[in-house]
Amino acid sequence: MLENDVNIHDEVLQRELAKSSDDKLKNIVATIQRDQNAVIRNETAPVMVIQGVAGSGKTSIALHRIAFLLYRYRDTIAAKDVLIISPNKVFADYISNVLPELGEEHLPELGMEELAADLLSHQYPFQTFFEQVAALLEQPDPGFIERIQFKSSLEFLGRLNQYLLHVENTYFTVCELRVGSVLVPLPCLLARFKTYHRVPLLKRFALVAEDVRAHVRDAARRKLTVAEKATIGEAIPRMFRFHQVLDLYRDFYRWLGRLELLRYEPAQRL
Numbered sequence: 001m002l003e004n005d006v007n008i009h010d011e012v013l014q015r016e017l018a019k020s021s022d023d024k025l026k027n028i029v030a031t032i033q034r035d036q037n038a039v040i041r042n043e044t045a046p047v048m049v050i051q052g053v054a055g056s057g058k059t060s061i062a063l064h065r066i067a068f069l070l071y072r073y074r075d076t077i078a079a080k081d082v083l084i085i086s087p088n089k090v091f092a093d094y095i096s097n098v099l100p101e102l103g104e105e106h107l108p109e110l111g112m113e114e115l116a117a118d119l120l121s122h123q124y125p126f127q128t129f130f131e132q133v134a135a136l137l138e139q140p141d142p143g144f145i146e147r148i149q150f151k152s153s154l155e156f157l158g159r160l161n162q163y164l165l166h167v168e169n170t171y172f173t174v175c176e177l178r179v180g181s182v183l184v185p186l187p188c189l190l191a192r193f194k195t196y197h198r199v200p201l202l203k204r205f206a207l208v209a210e211d212v213r214a215h216v217r218d219a220a221r222r223k224l225t226v227a228e229k230a231t232i233g234e235a236i237p238r239m240f241r242f243h244q245v246l247d248l249y250r251d252f253y254r255w256l257g258r259l260e261l262l263r264y265e266p267a268q269r270l
Contacts (some may be wrong), residue, residue: 036057036061039061039065040061040064040065040068041068042065043072048065050062059091059094059095063095063098066082066084066107070082079106079107079108080108082107082108083107083108083109083110084107084108084109084110085109085110085111085112085115086109086110086111086112087111087112088111088112088129089111092109092111095109096109113126113128113129120245123245124245124246132148136148143260143263146261147261147263150258150261159256160252163252163255163256164201166255167201167248168197168201171240171241171242172190172193172239172240172241173239173240173241174186174189174190174193174239175239177189177212177232177235179216179220179224179228179231179232180216180220180228181220182215182216182219182220184212184215184216188212188215189208189212189236189239192207192208192211192212193208195211196208201240201248202240202243202245205233205236205237205240206233208236209232209233209235209236212232212236213229213232216228216232246264249262250262250264
């Protein structure tokens with residue numbers, strides 16, 4: 001994981017970046033220090049976080065590390081196995097020029113806004129960073145500013161994690177489920193739901209339903225009919241309070257007691 005910042009305050013690095021790409025890479029390579037080289041060639045850390053002030057060389061280290069790993073493990077990994085998540089277009093354009101000069105082919109790259117759209121299955125349009133900036137410049141509404149500040153804060157992240165724990169513990173209400181002659185125990189249903197705690201909430205139902213089908217099949221000692229399978233598949237989601245991401249999002253602000261921070265209409269963007 002790479003912590004990055006658009007601003008570059010290091011004067012030496014600024015001069016290097018102002019040169020042609022060939023000179024830029026040669027000089028970046030020449031200025032890599034011993035500890036930076038140790039980071040690039042580390043083969044034991046399963047997860048690595050590179051943290052530093054703007055202009056300290058985080059991006060250079062990360063790109064050289066990618067090139068090293070692709071060379072070192074060229075028989076097991078390829079460029080297509082690497083994904084670069086870019087914070088903005090400026091960063092994406094920069095690395096797209098640097099990597100080929102390190103001898104690497106084009107690597108898959110994804111922007112934060114593209115990632116968010118993918119995670120939301122492109123169902124919920126939202127404002128991009130540049131659209132937010134344009135809106136603020138056109139009309140600096142205090143309420144809009146307050147909402148952006150809150151959503152950008154560590155407090156928001158902490159409260160969201162607390163809310164998800166609350167949802168986990170209270171929003172899945174098990175009820176009697178009988179399939180043919182088999183009554184599925186309530187503790188069994190709850191246990192299966194908890195088992196998949198690392199799976200996104202609204203994606204657990206299919207997994208829980210499959211486990212319940214296996215339980216019923218073993219208890220009844222026979223294959224389930226199509227209708228019985230469908231009964232289980234429909235019953236599990238009904239035990240959860242919400243079925244849409246947007247409903248959960250609204251409930252989050254209700255749980256916070258800050259409904260004024262939510263502004264959304266069907267024709268608007270989040």
